Amino acid sequence: MERVNKMDVLNRFIKRIFRREEIHPPGSIKTAPLEPSHLEPAWDLDGQQGIVVGAAQSTGIERDHNEDTLFVLVGNSAGQETLPEFGLFLVADGMGGHRAGEVASAISVRTTAHCLTEGIILRLFENEPKEHTLPLHDLFRQALEQANQSVVTRVPGGGTTLTAALLINGQLTIGHVGDSRAYLIVDGKSEVITRDHSLVERLRELGQLTSEEAASHPQRNVLYRAIGQGANLEVDIISHPVPDGGYLLLCSDGLWGVVPDHEIRRIIYNSGHPQVACDELVQAANAAGGPDNITAVLVGFPPK
C-alpha cells in the first residue's frame, strides 16, 4: 500500500506544479479501457505535442500475488522558456520467497526513483544550473548500485530485475539489470534495446539448449545479473535518441515471454492511445494463460 500512497503524493506534486493531471497512476488490473479522448493532452496551441504515457499491471492468472512494480513520472510544461520535457519510467520484477520478491521490486524502484529524482530531475527546476555534476550514465550507475545495496540489506534472499528509463528532451538514458525489457517501436518495427541477463536464455542462444529444453529447464528463472545479488553488480547503461513518432515500451517477462513481438506491435498500433494499448497488452497476456505477473509501460513520442 505504501507504494500507492507514494504515487498519490507524486500525483499531487505533479498537479501542483502543472495544475493539471498528466500521469496515469498504475492500477491493478484495468479491464474497462478509457476513452482515448479523455486521455489526450489538452494543450497543443501551436501544434506542439508532448509525450503520451500509458501503464498497466496485472497479477496474472496463475500467480496468487504480484511481485512486479512500476513507476511513471512525467513532466510537461508550456511557455516561452519551458522546462525540458522529462519522464522517468521504471519496471521491476521481483523474485524470492516470503514476500521478498514484491518488497525487493518495490524497494529497488523507490531507491532508484529517489536517486534519479534527486540527482537529475530536481536539478531541472534550479535557476542556476550547478557546474561539475556527474554524467547521466554515472548517476544511473550509482542509482542502480544503491538499489542493489538497499535490496541486499533490507531483503536478504530477495532480488529483482530493474529497467529504468529517463527521458530528457530528445534523449533516453536506460539503466538495466535482469530480464525485463525496453523496446523501441518505430515505423512498424520493434527492437529490444536491453539485453536479457537470463542464464538459460543465454545457453539457448548459444545452441547449448533447445527451446524445449529451455522452456522446462529447472533454472530457466536464474538470472546471471539481478538487483540484490550482492557485490560485483554490473549494470547496463544505454543512451538513445527518442524514436520520433514511435514508442518506448518497458515490460516484464510476464508480457514479452507470453505475447509474441508481432502481436505486441499490432496491439500498440491499433490501440490509438498508449493507455489503451497497455490495458490490451495485459489482457492479451492473461488471455494467453497469464502464467506470470504482467507489467507494461508505454510512452508515445510525437512525430518531429
Place this chain on the structure above:
Amino acid sequence: MIRRTTRALNNQTERLESLQPGITLQDRYLILGLLGSGGMSSVYKGRDLHFPNVTKLVAIKEMTNLVADQTMYEMIVTNFEREADLLATLSHPAIPRIYDYFIGNKNLYLVMEFIDGKDLEAVLQESDDFLSEEQVVSWAIELCDVLSFLHDHKPEPLVFRDMKPSNVMIDQHGHIRLIDFGIARVFQPGQKGTMIGTEGYSPPEQYRGEASPAGDIYALGATLHHMLTRRDPRLEPPFSFNERPIREINPDVSPEIEAIINITLDYDPKKRYPSTDALKKALITTASDTGLLIKPRTAEIFIRGDDIKELWSFECEDEIRGTPIVYQDMIIIGCYDHNLYALDKKTGEFIWKYATEGGITGQPAAEDGVIFIGSEDYRLHAVTARGGNLTWMYYTEGPIRSSPILSHGHIFIGSDDNHLHVVNSLNGRRVWRAETMGPIWSTPLVNDERVFFGCESGDFYCYDFRGELKWRKKIKRAVTSSPILMDGLIYFGSKDWTLYALEMENGWQVWRFRMGGPTISTPTSAEDKIFIGCGDNHIYAIHARHARELWRYATEHQVTGSPVAYEDSLYCGSVDGGLYCLDFRTGRLRWRFRTEGPITGSPVIVDNTLFIGSNDHKVYALLT
C-alpha cells in the same frame, strides 16, 4: 513462493569492522594494514612478532562472525577449517604456505605466507597496452602446472573452481601464486553443488552445478583471453568469448596460441583439453615452435604500406599542420609557410597560391567559388577559387587557429582574441561576436541554429544564431578538440583526458570516457561508434550508446589529428609520421603509410583518393 533465484555470490552486506593497524592478535601477529576484503572475509598484512630481530611478514585472513544463526555460523567455520586443512596439506611453489590457524573473539584467522606482489587484475589495470603474449603464455604454463597439481591430488582431485585474474598473484620474482581457496573443494564425480564462481570466467557446466577439472581449464582459458584482449568478460554476456576472437582485438597474438585458448573455451567440456597437463604440453610445444619462449616476439603486423600507391606528392616550404579540402577538382590546403595552396586534384600540379602573413593551421572552407581561411596573421581571408585573388579580409584581434565553418551565408570562426566571430560570407562584415574566457582553437559545430565550440579556458559553449548564450559547460581543462554531433549528442575531447558526450539542448553530460592522456583530436563517428585520437598514442573506438571502449590501437607517438571513417576503414595520422588505415570494427591495422614528419592534420578522402598533409612539408595523394 520462490520463482527465481539470483546468484548470491556475496550476500554478506554488513561492513566488516576492519582491524586497525597496531593491534596485536594472539600476542604474536601485529596488524600492519588491510590488504583487501570481499565476501565474508578480510585479509591483513601483519608481522610475526616471534621473529623480533627480523621483519617476518604474514598475510592474515580474518573471517568475522557476523552471523547470529548458529547453523550458518557452523557452516562458515566448517568452510574455513576446510580451507585451512586443505592448504596445510598442499605443498607447491605456487600455493601459499600456511603458518597458523586460530579462533579469537569468535572470529576465525588463518595466517599465511605474505606474497609481495600484485594480482593479475591489478597488473592489467596498471598496464597501458596489451600484455605481451610471451609473458601471458609463461604465466599460463605455470598456472597449468599448479592446476595439474590440484587435479592430481589424492585421494580426490581438487577443483579450484574460481580461476580468475584477481585470484592469481604475481610475486616479486615474477612467478604466479594461486590465492583464495575459499571455494576450492574436493571433487566427487557427478556431485551437484550450488552455483558459485565468478560470472564471466565460469564454464557453462558450472551453472548446472557441475565442477570438474575441465571447468578449471575453461576458466583458465577465460583468464588468458582477458589478459590478451583486455576485454573483461564480466562486462560481456556469459560464454561469449568466441564472439571476441583474440586476434581481432590483439593481432600481435599468434594464431597458434589463439587456437589453443579457443579449445580451452569450448562449451563442451569433452572437447577441451583432457587435462591441464595436455594444455601445458600444447602451450610449450607451440611456444617452442614459434620461438615465443626463446625470444620476445616482435609484432608481425601485416603492413601493406609499401603497396599503397602514392599518386603524387607536393612539397611546400614549411610544415603542413592543417587539413585540406577538395573543391572544384582542386586540393586547397594551408601551410605554415603562410601560403594557401591550390593543387590539381589528379596530378598535384600547382595551380595558385595565396600569401597570408602568418602560419595557417586550420582547414579552409569553400562556397560559391570563394575559399575562406584563417591565419595567424589575425585575419580571416576570402579568396577566389579561380586564381586565388583576395575578395575580402576580416580582422580579429588575435591569431586564428580555428577553422571557418559556413552556414546560412555566415562564417563561424574562433580566434585567440577570446571571441567567436560570425561574419557575413559575402562581404566580410561582422554579424556578431561572442566573448569567451579564452582563445578558441576548436572549430565550431553549427547545427539547427545553434553553434557549439570549445575554448582553451576549459569551457564549452552553445550559442544560438542571434549570439545569445544557450548554455555553457565547465570542463576541467582546455577543449581544443572540435565537437561533432550524432543522434542528439555532442561529442568532443579535452586535455583533461576525457571524451565527453553532452546532450545538445541543455548541455547535460550524458557520459564521459577517460583515456590515457590529454586529447586535442576531434572525434568522428561511424555506425554507433565514436573514434578519437589521444596524446597517449592511441586511437580509441568507443560505443556511442554504452560508453564502452570497443578497441584501441597504439601508434608510436601522440595522435593529435582527427580520424576519418570511410567505408569500413578508419584513417588517422600520428605524430610518429604514419598514416594508419584500421578496420574500424576491430581496430586491426590494414596498412600504414610513412611520411617523414609528424602528421597533425586529418586526411580527406574523395573518390577513393586520400589527401593528407604532413609536417615533412608535403601533401600526399594516396590511392586507397
